[in-house]
Amino acid sequence: MADHYNHYELKQFARTVADCMNFPLPEDYAPGITWASETLKERLGGAADRAVLYHADAVPMYVWQKYTDLFAPVYKHTSMSLPFLSTVESVTPVAHASMYTGVDPVVHGIMTYTRPQLTCDTLYDQLVAAGKKVAILAMPDSTFLHIFAGRDKVDYFCEETPEAIQDKALELIAQDIYDVISIHTFEYDTQAHHHSPESPEALHAIEIEADGFQRIAKALEAFSGKHRTLLTYSPDHGQHPYDMGGKLGGAHGSMMIEDMNVLHFFGTIN
Helix, strand or coil, X not given: XXXXXXXXXHHHHHHHHHHHCCCCCCCCXXXXXXXXXXXXXXXXXXXXXXXXXXXXXXXXXHHHHHCHHHHHHHHCCCCEEEEEECXXXXXXXXXXXXXXXXXXXXXXXXXXXXXXXXXXXXXXXXXXXXXXXXXXXXXXCCCHHHHCCCCCCEEEEECCCHHHHHHHHHHHHHHCCCCEEEEEECHHHHHHHHHCCCCHHHHHHHHXXXXXXXXXXXXXXXXXXXXXXXXXXXXXXXXXXXXXXXXXXXXXXCCCHHHHEEEEEEEEEC
C-alpha cells in the first residue's frame, strides 16, 4: 500500500481542544474532531477545566512507527492518538499558527518560515476574553514567543533547555492558577537538523522530551479529584533526512510524507 497523507488537519486542533473544555469558538475556526472530544469528555466525566498542551517540535510520525518504545512515557499518560497532517509549508510558524487560529495559512497570513506577531484571532485571545488564565512556556527564540507575542493577560515564560522547561512547567502546575498552559520544546528538531532524524542524538532528544511529558503528567495527577485536565503531546510537523554535502542532517518544509504526517496523543486526568 502506498504512503498516504493523514486525514485530520492541524487547523482542527484548536476547536478539538476547545470542545473538550465546552468552550465556544467563532464559526471561522475549523471544525473539531467531534467523536474524539466527546470520547475524551466521557473519560473525564465532564468538560475539562484545565488543558496542558505539550508541543515537541518536528517529531515525525514515521519515527513513532519505527521507534515506538521511545514514546512509552507518553503512552502511559494518554489514552488516544490521532493522526494529523501538517501545513504547507511544513515549518513551525505556519503549522503552529494554524493549530491555534483554526484556519489555513492563507487566512492567518504566515505562509513560510517568517515569524510576525499574529494579529488575527487565536485560541489564546478567545480564552483570555472569557477570563481564562493562560501561560505560554517556551525555549529562547521559540516561534511561540514570536507569533503569539504581545497578548494582554497571557503570561510568557522562557527557559534555556527542555529540562528547565519541564521544571518551570511543574512550578506553574503547582501554582494551580492557569486554565491553559502551552509548552514548546525543540530539542528533537535541533538534533535532527544537525545529525539526521534517526541519529542517536535525535532519538535521545525524543527520550528527553517524552520523559519531560511524563514528569508533567505526574504533576497534573497530583491534582486528581480537583480538576478535569486535558493533556496533549502535539507535534507540528515532521522531518526528513537531508544530505548536507556529505554529512547527513535533517530538513523539513516540503510536502513529503515524512514532513507532513504527525501523531498527536491525548490524555485525561480527573
